[in-house]
Amino acid sequence: MSQTIVFHTPAQARAWQRWLIYSPVARIVIFAALAFAVGFAVHGAMAALGWMSKTATPLQHAVAGLSIELVSTVVSYIVLVMVIERRRMRELSWRQVPTYGLAAFVGGFLLFSTVVGLLWVLGSYHVLGINNHVNWLPEVLIAGVGAGVGEEIITRGVLFRIVEEGMGTWWALGISAVFFGGAHIFNPAATLWSSLAIAIEAGILLAMVFHVTRTLWACIGLHAAWNITQGTIYGIPVSGGSEKGWLLSSRTGPDWLSGGAFGAEASVIALLVCTSVSVVLLMIALRRNSIVRPSWSRRVSASYAATPTA
DSSP: OTTTOOOOOOTTOOHHHHHHTSSHHHHHHHHHHHHHHHHHHHHHHHHHHTTTSTTSOHHHHHHHHHHHHHHHHHHHHHHIIIIISOSOOGGGOGGGIIIIIHHHHHHHHHHHHHHHHHHHHTTOEEEEEEOTTOOOHHHIIIIIIIIIIIIHIIIIIIIIHHHHHHHOHHHHHHHHHHHHHHTTTTSTTOOHHHHHHHIIIIIIHHHHHHHHHOOHHHHHHHHHHHHIIIIIITOOOSTTSOOOOSEEEEEOSOHHHHOGGGOGGGSHHHHHHHHHHHHHHHHHHHHHTOOOOOHHHHHHHHHHHHSOOO
């Protein structure tokens, strides 16, 4: 468990510091405030360059959106970890990119390809042709890199990790999954079902990936590959967004099977495939005995352990 919990409140911290700086709620609020401030500044810079105007090119729009998301989240997370928590940022070590990051990227491609393969077998997914002239770079930057890095830092690096330190793994899984699903409720074609599906299939899966590997690169690789494979390769809407991909495709059948206008993420097939992987990861965590108990439970256990026996 000591390897799972990477931050402990400094012993010399004063009472007000424990509540206003080092507590889980305080650190989450500090990150959110920093991300908003930095994002606002970057947004202003991109607007000044004209890259957010109606006359800007699709690539300029993509670079502007990517800059806002990456700079705000990465800078804020660096400040949170290195200034507030005062520790090494092991979960974003560059050494893990060729291993965990690449393996998870391949895994994400295979995972979504499995979903598409099953939809094809069931007669829901159809390939109509090939679009050799698709402008794939903007979507890769926004849906792949931007969503992969930005959303994983926020949801798994900040929310899941910090809640797990305070309330334990089970609460962290539930809270981060609900947050992740709820964050997609305002997407085009979103429904309560699509948000619930996202919460279960992606929110729980990605949280378990982080819990088992303790590296954000695994989450980033899986998330980015899932989005790129879904939209850029198979031509399926990514969370209700663009559906222009290398393959021209269509999906037929009831929405519970095809996912409807939101995309295959709202399909029962995606839900079952991802949940199966989550169950395997949960079994690994249970076998390792890495499930973190709430902080109040750990304190009680520590006090019993410290009690001298007769």
